[in-house]
Amino acid sequence: MIQLRDVHKHYGDYHALRGIDLEIKKGEFFSLLGPSGCGKTTLLRTIAGFEAPSSGSLTIDGRDMAGVAANHRPTNMVFQSYAIFPHLSVAENVGFGLRRDPRSKAEKARAVAESLEMVGLGGYGARAAHALSGGQRQRVALARALILKPKVLLLDEPLSALDKKMRETMQVELIKLQRNVGITFILVTHDQEEALIMSDRIAVMFEGNIAQMADPETMYRRPNSRRVAEFIGKMNLLPATAAMERNRIVVDVAGLGRGAIEPDQAPSGVQPGATTVGIRPETLSILFPGETTDRRLAAGTVDEVVYFGDMTYYDVRIPGVEQPLTISMKNLIGRPVLDVGAVTQVVWDERSLVVLSR
Ligand SMILES: Nc1ncnc2c1ncn2[C@@H]1O[C@H](COP(=O)(O)OP(=O)(O)OP(=O)(O)O)[C@@H](O)[C@H]1O
Numbered sequence: 001m002i003q004l005r006d007v008h009k010h011y012g013d014y015h016a017l018r019g020i021d022l023e024i025k026k027g028e029f030f031s032l033l034g035p036s037g038c039g040k041t042t043l044l045r046t047i048a049g050f051e052a053p054s055s056g057s058l059t060i061d062g063r064d065m066a067g068v069a070a071n072h073r074p075t076n077m078v079f080q081s082y083a084i085f086p087h088l089s090v091a092e093n094v095g096f097g098l099r100r101d102p103r104s105k106a107e108k109a110r111a112v113a114e115s116l117e118m119v120g121l122g123g124y125g126a127r128a129a130h131a132l133s134g135g136q137r138q139r140v141a142l143a144r145a146l147i148l149k150p151k152v153l154l155l156d157e158p159l160s161a162l163d164k165k166m167r168e169t170m171q172v173e174l175i176k177l178q179r180n181v182g183i184t185f186i187l188v189t190h191d192q193e194e195a196l197i198m199s200d201r202i203a204v205m206f207e208g209n210i211a212q213m214a215d216p217e218t219m220y221r222r223p224n225s226r227r228v229a230e231f232i233g234k235m236n237l238l239p240a241t242a243a244m245e246r247n248r249i250v251v252d253v254a255g256l257g258r259g260a261i262e263p264d265q266a267p268s269g270v271q272p273g274a275t276t277v278g279i280r281p282e283t284l285s286i287l288f289p290g291e292t293t294d295r296r297l298a299a300g301t302v303d304e305v306v307y308f309g310d311m312t313y314y315d316v317r318i319p320g321v322e323q324p325l326t327i328s329m330k331n332l333i334g335r336p337v338l339d340v341g342a343v344t345q346v347v348w349d350e351r352s353l354v355v356l357s358r
Contacts, residue, residue, distance in 0.1 A: 002184070004020050005058075007056035008055045009208075016042045021210075024201075026184055029199050033195040038208065044154050044186060044188045047152070061151065074152060086129050090128075095111075097144060118146055135166040142174075146177075152183065152184045154186050159174075159189075159194065160191070171197055171198055174198065199216055222354055223354065224268045234281050236278065236280070238255070242270045243272050251350075255298060259296070262351075265353055278353070281313065281326045283348070284325060285329060286338065288336065295349050296350070297346065302341060304324065310331055
């Protein structure tokens with residue numbers, strides 16, 4: 001539905017977008033994720049028509065958007081600083097975009113009520129906008145965008161001003177809303193958790209480039225580079241050597257040992273020789289007294305313990321490995337929390353390794 005081909009954007013000498021190729025499907029919840037300054041807002045604004053690409057093409061529904069003004073595109077944008085008008089009522093805010101709509105007053109009022117219903121603010125129409133909470137204002141901004149029935153809703157960090165609890169509630173509500181209305185959502189966020197929770201697909205951006213584009217599970221389990229791996233969640237990085245042995249890829253991981261891996265565990269390919277592998281903390285575990293395993297073991301010493309409610313995070317030092325490995329363990333009834341200095345066995349599985357050669 002939305003297609004970008006080799007899109008570049010220059011601001012004077014600064015090269016903000018460096019050849020973006022992107023295809024977003026109808027009805028998809030797509031997130032642009034990356035650190036501050038990577039160009040995600042520029043990309044969103046380019047799709048919206050607030051910025052013109054320096055080169056490259058953008059089509060929406062097969063129609064070339066070159067020269068098409070923002071207000072003539074089938075898109076609508078919801079901003080971080082959801083600029084609602086404080087002197088108007090909630091209903092007046094939501095109906096603002098219908099000022100020039102030829103429908104009757106009663107029909108417009110019905111559309112406003114419907115939009116408010118969609119965002120969980122049914123019955124709030126008469127309230128003064130200035131008397132709303134942050135989360136409610138955000139919903140008003142959403143209702144105001146939805147009433148225009150855009151094909152694509154562009155969301156620029158829409159939840160970043162909300163506190164954590166409210167943000168989590170709104171994340172779930174936004175997902176439900178998107179499923180109900182079926183329109184394409186493109187979300188800009190620097191919050192990896194938010195992107196993982198909400199998206200059908202994510203593009204991770206660094207310095208004006210898309211580093212990886214994938215569904216959340218692939219992005220998390222099979223990052224294609226060290227940088228993506230470290231940007232999303234916590235990843236243990238270990239030096240390793242890779243070799244091809246009878247058509248199998250075998251990696252020898254410092255301190256852990258050798259294991260054969262599948263091709264999908266090396267999303268950017270494998271060069272024989274020195275490499276880096278990643279392993280997520282929750283794919284490692286500690287073998288507690290009385291437990292057995294048929295998986296691989298490595299002996300180590302607990303270096304650090306961080307207790308975190310239902311989880312405990314251990315840093316375990318393993319001979320031959322420079323950095324302690326972080327291991328997250330669910331706190332279960334009867335499972336002790338180890339102390340710093342405890343000698344332990346770390347359980348690992350070659351299936352959770354990912355080769356991060358870049
Ligand atoms: N109008 C502009 N003129 C000059 N440089 C700009 C302009 N807009 C953005 N930039 C630069 O382009 C780069 C990308 O900006 P952009 O706003 O897209 O980043 P971002 O990834 O959205 O970051 P943030 O999360 O901080 O908003 C930044 O280095 C920024 O300074």
